[in-house]
Amino acid sequence: MNIYVLVKYVPDTEAIVKVASESELEIENKYFTSYFDEVAIEEALKLKEKFGGKVTVVTVDNKKIDALRRGIAMGADEAVQITDPGLEESDPFGIARALAAFLQKEPYDLILCGRQAMDDDAGVVGPATAELLGIPHASAILGLDVADDGKSARVDRQIEGGKEHIRCSLPALLTAQKGLNVPRIPQVMGMMKAMKADVRKVDLTELGVDPAMVGASGQKVRVLKYEPPPQRSSATMVEEDFPENVKHLVKLLQEEAKVL
Amino acid sequence: MAQGIWVFVEHADGAIRKVSLELLSAACGFAKKTNGTVGAVLFGTGMDSMVEQVTGYADRIYVVDDERLSPYTADGYTLALTHLAREDTPAILLAGSTSMGRDLFPRVAMRLETGLAPDCTGLEVADDGKLVATRPIYGGKVFCKVSIPDSYPQMATVRPNTFPLEEPNRSGERVQIDAPLQEIDIRQKVEGFDKAGQEKVDITEAEVVIGVGRGIKDPANFKAVKELADVLGATIGVTRAVVDNGWWDVNDQIGKSGKNISARLYFAFGLSGAIHHVLGIQTCKTVVAVNSDPNALIFNYADYGLVGDMTQVIPALKEHIAKAKGEV
Amino acid sequence: MALDFTFTDEQEFFRQTIRDTVDRLIVPRAQELDDTEEWPEDIWKEFASLGWLGLRHEEGYGGMNQPVVNQMIFYEELYRGSLGFAMAVTMQVLMGTYFIKRFANEEIKQRLLVPAIKGDKKCVICFTEDQSGSDLAGTRTLATKVDGGWQINGTKQWVTQGPLADVATVLCTVDPSQGLKALNFFLIEKKTEDRDGFLPGQILHKVGGRCAITGELVLDNVFVPEENLLGEELNKGVTYAGEILNEVRIMTGMSALAISKCALEDCREYANNRVAFGNPIGNYQLIREKFARCWAWYEAARTQCYKCAWMIDNPDNCRVTPRELLELCMAAKFHATELCVTTVEEAMRIYGGNSFCTEYPVQRYWKNAMYALFGGGTHEVMKDYLGRMYLRK
Numbered sequence: 001m002n003i004y005v006l007v008k009y010v011p012d013t014e015a016i017v018k019v020a021s022e023s024e025l026e027i028e029n030k031y032f033t034s035y036f037d038e039v040a041i042e043e044a045l046k047l048k049e050k051f052g053g054k055v056t057v058v059t060v061d062n063k064k065i066d067a068l069r070r071g072i073a074m075g076a077d078e079a080v081q082i083t084d085p086g087l088e089e090s091d092p093f094g095i096a097r098a099l100a101a102f103l104q105k106e107p108y109d110l111i112l113c114g115r116q117a118m119d120d121d122a123g124v125v126g127p128a129t130a131e132l133l134g135i136p137h138a139s140a141i142l143g144l145d146v147a148d149d150g151k152s153a154r155v156d157r158q159i160e161g162g163k164e165h166i167r168c169s170l171p172a173l174l175t176a177q178k179g180l181n182v183p184r185i186p187q188v189m190g191m192m193k194a195m196k197a198d199v200r201k202v203d204l205t206e207l208g209v210d211p212a213m214v215g216a217s218g219q220k221v222r223v224l225k226y227e228p229p230p231q232r233s234s235a236t237m238v239e240e241d242f243p244e245n246v247k248h249l250v251k252l253l254q255e256e257a258k259v260l
Numbered sequence: 261m262a263q264g265i266w267v268f269v270e271h272a273d274g275a276i277r278k279v280s281l282e283l284l285s286a287a288c289g290f291a292k293k294t295n296g297t298v299g300a301v302l303f304g305t306g307m308d309s310m311v312e313q314v315t316g317y318a319d320r321i322y323v324v325d326d327e328r329l330s331p332y333t334a335d336g337y338t339l340a341l342t343h344l345a346r347e348d349t350p351a352i353l354l355a356g357s358t359s360m361g362r363d364l365f366p367r368v369a370m371r372l373e374t375g376l377a378p379d380c381t382g383l384e385v386a387d388d389g390k391l392v393a394t395r396p397i398y399g400g401k402v403f404c405k406v407s408i409p410d411s412y413p414q415m416a417t418v419r420p421n422t423f424p425l426e427e428p429n430r431s432g433e434r435v436q437i438d439a440p441l442q443e444i445d446i447r448q449k450v451e452g453f454d455k456a457g458q459e460k461v462d463i464t465e466a467e468v469v470i471g472v473g474r475g476i477k478d479p480a481n482f483k484a485v486k487e488l489a490d491v492l493g494a495t496i497g498v499t500r501a502v503v504d505n506g507w508w509d510v511n512d513q514i515g516k517s518g519k520n521i522s523a524r525l526y527f528a529f530g531l532s533g534a535i536h537h538v539l540g541i542q543t544c545k546t547v548v549a550v551n552s553d554p555n556a557l558i559f560n561y562a563d564y565g566l567v568g569d570m571t572q573v574i575p576a577l578k579e580h581i582a583k584a585k586g587e588v
Numbered sequence: 589m590a591l592d593f594t595f596t597d598e599q600e601f602f603r604q605t606i607r608d609t610v611d612r613l614i615v616p617r618a619q620e621l622d623d624t625e626e627w628p629e630d631i632w633k634e635f636a637s638l639g640w641l642g643l644r645h646e647e648g649y650g651g652m653n654q655p656v657v658n659q660m661i662f663y664e665e666l667y668r669g670s671l672g673f674a675m676a677v678t679m680q681v682l683m684g685t686y687f688i689k690r691f692a693n694e695e696i697k698q699r700l701l702v703p704a705i706k707g708d709k710k711c712v713i714c715f716t717e718d719q720s721g722s723d724l725a726g727t728r729t730l731a732t733k734v735d736g737g738w739q740i741n742g743t744k745q746w747v748t749q750g751p752l753a754d755v756a757t758v759l760c761t762v763d764p765s766q767g768l769k770a771l772n773f774f775l776i777e778k779k780t781e782d783r784d785g786f787l788p789g790q791i792l793h794k795v796g797g798r799c800a801i802t803g804e805l806v807l808d809n810v811f812v813p814e815e816n817l818l819g820e821e822l823n824k825g826v827t828y829a830g831e832i833l834n835e836v837r838i839m840t841g842m843s844a845l846a847i848s849k850c851a852l853e854d855c856r857e858y859a860n861n862r863v864a865f866g867n868p869i870g871n872y873q874l875i876r877e878k879f880a881r882c883w884a885w886y887e888a889a890r891t892q893c894y895k896c897a898w899m900i901d902n903p904d905n906c907r908v909t910p911r912e913l914l915e916l917c918m919a920a921k922f923h924a925t926e927l928c929v930t931t932v933e934e935a936m937r938i939y940g941g942n943s944f945c946t947e948y949p950v951q952r953y954w955k956n957a958m959y960a961l962f963g964g965g966t967h968e969v970m971k972d973y974l975g976r977m978y979l980r981k
Contacts, residue, residue, distance in 0.1 A: 186641030
């Protein structure tokens with residue numbers, strides 16, 4: 001199977017991200033491969049182990065290829081960096097255009113990615129790319145079973161109230177949810193390979209993408225301003241001893257907060 | 261000329277999902293401001309009772325009654341919704357930030373070549389009739405306000421419990437639509453569904469959530485928690501420590517690697533308030549914390565706090581809340 | 589345009605890979621590992637299967653042949669987890685296998701080094717005895733020449749992983765009256781039915797890093813064949829020991845830096861959140877002073893240690909004599925460790941009463957930090973030496 005995994009290098013979940021001003025964020029220099037993307041890489045590797053074939057990791061990033069290196073370290077075969085100054089400030093729809101333009105010329109059987117990137121938390125690139133490629137998609141998958149003939153896959157999706165089982169025809173684009181698998185820890189040999197890996201670079205000209213459709217000029221969604229998370233004023237503490245404090249609390253919830 | 265505020269309405273087991281009614285309520289509020297109309301979009305089969313449930317919240321109810329739209333598939337719904345949106349050109353198109361909403365709307369937005377603000381915790385309509393959406397990024401460490409400058413429909417998926425449910429006061433006209441579903445091969449086929457445990461509201465949708473942390477000390481103490489949950493009509497969520505101990509299902513884990521909740525009322529029992537958890541609950545309206553440690557961080561993030569032993573406090577709370585609610 | 593203080597992209601990737609591995613495999617159990625005297629063979633096996641034990645060995649034996657700077661990056665990340673596990677890994681990667689790789693014949697390398705790199709055989713080094721620690725000349729474990737080999741007698745103390753070891757490199761004297769001039773390394777395996785060897789002795793119960801089992805190795809009239817003398821010449825033990833001394837010292841420095849960093853970052857979160865007298869304690873000058881001082885010294889010590897690591901990798905470019913390099917590495921280790929000891933004490937003060945509670949991690953750093961004071965020689969001995977060397981320049 002020829003599997004492509006879309007990956008993104010994002011600030012670590014432990015990194016400090018603060019609002020510096022309405023238009024600027026201060027982000028600590030601590031990055032990692034978005035966890036859901038690692039789950040996607042792992043799933044691709046498992047499929048390769050079962051069916052044979054090739055895993056290619058793809059990223060859209062003008063600065064860092066560490067997510068690609070992570071993919072190679074885990075066991076991916078090839079890495080592609082889509083990079084072009086014209087891609088700066090693309091919104092997810094612009095990113096999807098660049099990815100689709102690349103993938104459309106590739107012999108993919110399956111495309112995997114994380115259910116959302118852990119920076120913008122949008123979950124748009126996956127389904128939007130599938131739409132541009134004209135292939136079906138399923139998002140937030142918790143289970144994947146590719147049929148032996150490679151023409152369809154049974155997919156489990158987490159939905160409200162339970163799990164849904166779907167049969168999806170291939171090729172398709174599937175986005176991975178946490179719990180689909182546990183990503184392997186890269187072997188040192190893999191890491192060494194990744195450090196020396198040859199990364200194929202692709203730009204907008206090679207992709208044939210109209211620069212007006214990506215980057216800042218291609219934005220469908222514009223950020224107006226950044227805000228810190230809503231602050232709460234300090235808690236009203238009930239001071240009495242037990243059980244008067246419980247009584248008092250309930251009274252407050254009923255009469256003051258009006259939540260009962 | 262794009263006009264009208266539409267809500268893509270979700271339903272399950274014969275009932276409209278509460279988030280859809282919340283969004284219809286919000287749409288009615290926006291429509292009053294912009295002098296516009298509210299549209300409700302319903303897909304499925306046997307839609308009569310669904311239509312009745314939304315009729316008070318919309319001016320027009322667009323119904324595509326087709327068995328190929330039951331159950332949900334991304335392909336089928338994308339075709340039907342984009343067909344509808346191209347025919348009747350709404351200005352704004354909303355859906356709940358649910359598993360369906362987040363699966364469907366990005367694809368629809370791409371096909372319609374418009375913008376989408378996903379997983380919003382706030383929404384306003386500006387004077388020019390355009391959306392201004394507030395959404396969390398970086399796991400909730402930062403919030404950003406976004407707009408869709410020049411494309412229609414302006415799309416957004418919105419979290420449950422962002423808008424209050426209002427009283428229905430419109431009377432919608434049912435409009436039967438035929439979507440050209442025969443033109444496509446629907447490439448997803450639902451083969452089955454596993455209900456999660458018993459009938460319970462998912463913690464992301466619940467109005468009232470009880471969060472339980474490591475302070476519960478013994479899984480046997482969950483019995484008292486469940487009784488309190490029953491009285492409150494609450495769903496129980498847990499911290500990672502509880503999941504790691506094997507005391508509760510990972511499906512209900514709140515925070516960082518679990519789920520974000522935006523309940524109307526959230527009780528935090530025996531959890532310290534580590535930053536990961538806090539990020540998962542920060543959009544809850546009222547937070548009540550109970551912890552035996554007076555210095556627990558959770559008190560910095562709560563509206564009300566009580567220092568005490570949760571095993572003692574929970575049964576007492578149950579008793580008093582039941583009395584307050586008029587039940588015995 | 590020399591003086592490039594950056595790590596390459598590859599080194600950053602290397603760091604991130606080991607950091608993430610440590611975060612996943614070790615950090616979640618770090619407290620338990622350091623408190624409980626139980627060796628985690630499961631984590632060891634998994635860690636070994638990833639290939640990290642081959643860090644400094646040649647690719648031919650299954651190793652990675654990494655430069656010293658990268659090895660130090662490895663230690664800096666490794667020691668953020670459990671001290672005990674890190675000590676065991678270091679013993680295996682560095683001291684326990686170095687002399688085998690350096691001097692043993694091919695047959696021994698295939699039989700012992702290859703499985704060691706896979707984690708299947710545990711290798712240790714033995715220096716300390718009852719009456720000799722920093723003072724190597726006090727070594728009393730005796731190697732007597734006999735027909736076909738050597739007879740070894742003595743007891744070695746403070747052997748990290750000794751009780752679990754399969755293979756030991758043991759420092760012995762052939763003539764106690766000759767002090768440093770009679771020291772030699774011998775390869776001794778664990779006693780089995782078909783082979784003479786060492787026996788594990790008493791276990792030494794440590795204050796911290798307890799998952800590494802530290803104890804005695806007893807050598808009771810152990811016969812080893814001639815090829816087990818590790819060295820090209822007799823009585824060059826001290827010279828040979830010097831070959832890894834710089835690395836051992838910088839490695840100890842990195843461990844101290846790792847503990848310091850953990851302590852500082854934990855304290856930062858604590859100071860930002862802990863409220864006293866109406867303010868987070870981080871608002872108070874005396875608390876801030878602790879951070880300012882410890883952080884500034886941390887940055888200095890870190891640069892100093894990496895500079896030494898670079899010099900070890902670049903002996904021709906670095907323009908210092910081997911003697912000078914030795915002194916600089918000693919100074920780097922001394923600085924990083926003293927800084928760490930100060931930092932963890934300040935960390936305890938920042939946490940106040942909570943520092944004394946095992947629910948909080950700071951007490952573990954405080955306990956763990958102390959080990960670095962003695963590894964590779966006590967600071968009292970080192971300071972006397974360094975001072976004397978400086979005065980002579």
